[in-house]
Amino acid sequence: MQREKIVKLVNEVFLEDFEMEPAQLVPDAHLFTELGLDSLDVVDLVVALQKKFNVSIRDDERIREIRTLDDLYGLIEAIGTELESE
Numbered sequence: 001m002q003r004e005k006i007v008k009l010v011n012e013v014f015l016e017d018f019e020m021e022p023a024q025l026v027p028d029a030h031l032f033t034e035l036g037l038d039s040l041d042v043v044d045l046v047v048a049l050q051k052k053f054n055v056s057i058r059d060d061e062r063i064r065e066i067r068t069l070d071d072l073y074g075l076i077e078a079i080g081t082e083l084e085s086e
Helices: 003-017 039-053 061-065 068-084
Strands: none
Touching: 003 039, 003 068, 039 068, 061 068
């Protein structure tokens, strides 16, 4: 999946499920300090992303490394690439 489509779909999750403003959704936005997510929000985010992309993220250790939206886009892109190569 192309990066632009990943960005669009991830941002849709933030707009729809977390009622963010589009202007907040810049790649370097920090999920916790700038977007205000807490640990419960992260659980909801993972569930929403798994549904949106039809992938399993919950058990992926890389999710612990996510700090910014760009990190999140990169993880989804990496998971998609891994699935395509299987």
